[in-house]
Amino acid sequence: MAVRRNSNETALKNVLIPIIQAIGRSGKLIYLLLFIVIAVVAYKIFNSKSESSTVEYNSSLIEKQIKNVGKLVVTEGHFSEVLTYKDQKKYLMDLVSFEKKALIIVNADVTVAYDLREIKYDLDEKNKTVSVLNIPKEEIKISPNIEYYDVEQSTLNPFTGDDYNKVNKIVRANLAKKIEKSKLKINAKNRLISELYNILILTNTMGWKLEYNGEELTKTSVKKVAL
Template sequence: MATRRNQSTETQIKNVLVPIIQAIGRSGKLIYILIFGVLFYLAYQFFTSDRSSSTLEYNSSLIEKQLKNVSKLVVTEGHYSQVMTYKDQKNYFMNLVSFDKKALMVVNADVTISYDLSKVTYDIDEKNKSITIKNIPEAEMKINPDIHFYSIDESMFNPFGTSDYNKIRTKVKAELVKKMEKSSLKKNAENRLISELSKILILTNTMGWTLKYNGEVIITETALSTKIKT
C-alpha cells in the first residue's frame, strides 16, 4: 500500500511540474526570439539608415572638396609679333589739298585668356545625388602690347598727337583680338577649362552621381565640351 501511495504522489508531482517546466521552456524560447528580434532591428538600422546617411555626407564632402580644388584661375598665355601701319589724312579746301601722316610700327604683345573658376555656380542635390552647374564664367582676355615705331612721316599741318597714339593702341588691340580668334590660343584655353571641369565629371561618375549643365545630363567629356562651346 505504501508503494502504491508513493507512486501516486510522484505521478501527481509530475502532472504539476511538467506543464510548468514546459511553460518555462516555451517562455525562454520566446524571450530569446524577442532578444534576437531587437538585435536584428538594431543591426538593420545601423547598416542601412545610419550607414546610408554617413555615406551620403561623405560623398557630398568629397564633391565639395573637388569643386574647391577646381575653383582656381586657369590662365593660357600667348605671344604675338606683328608689323603694322597707321595712316591718316587731313583734307583742306574742299579736298583739293591734303596732308598725310603715316607710322610704321612693330608690335609685340603678351595675350592671356583666363577663366576664374571660383565664379562657377552650382547646386548639389544630395537626395537625388546630382550636381547642376548653373553658370560658367566667360573668358577674360588681357592684351599688353609693346609698340615700337619704326618710322614716322608727318606734316606740319597734320602732325602726330596724343589722339593718334590712342587710335594706334586701339587699332593694335582690335587687330590682335582678330588674330587671337583665328589662332589656337582660344581653343587651348577652352580645352584647359574642359579639363578642369572634367575632374568633377569623373568624380560624379565614379560615385554614381549625375552631372547636369544647361538642363542636360552630362555623361562624357565630349558632351561636356560640346555644351561649353555652344
C-alpha cells in the same frame, strides 16, 4: 507511512521538474526573441545612418571638387606685330606741315581664363544629379610690350601722351582681331570641357550624373557641348 511519503515526493518531483524545465526553456526563448528584435532594430538604425551620411559625403565632395577648380587660366598665347605710326600737323592753310612717325614692334602675351568660382550649378541629392546651370564668359587678358624705333618728330609736332594712348588702343584692337582668328579661344574651350569631363568622371564614379542645359552629359557628349 514512510513508503507513502516517498511515493508522494516522487510524484511531486515528476510534476515539478517538467514545469521548471519548461520555464527554463521558455525563458531562453524569451531572451532569444528579445535579442532578435534588438538586432533587427539596430540593423535598421545603422543602415539608415549609413545611407544618410553617404549622400551627404558624396554631395559635399562633388561641391568641393567644383570649387577647387577655382580660377582656371586655361590657355596662354604669344603674338607679335610690327606697325608704323604716322601723324601730321599742318599750318598756314596746309602750306607747312610737320610729321612725326615711329616704327613700333609689339610682343604681347595673351591669356584666356574662366573664373569657375562664378559657375552656377545645382546639386540634387535625391536624384543624384549635378546640373551646371551657367558657365561664365571667358576673360581675355592682353599684356603688350610696345617698343618704339626710328622715332621722328619735331618741336611743333612732338610725341605726347595722347599719341602713346592712341598707339596702345590700335595695338590692342589689332591683337583682339588676331585672337579671334586664332585657335586660342577654341583651345581654351577644349581645356574647359576637359575640366567638365573630370567632374563627369567624379560624378559617375559615385553614381551621380552630370547635366548641362537640361541634357545629361556622357563621355562622348561632353566633348560636343556648346559653351
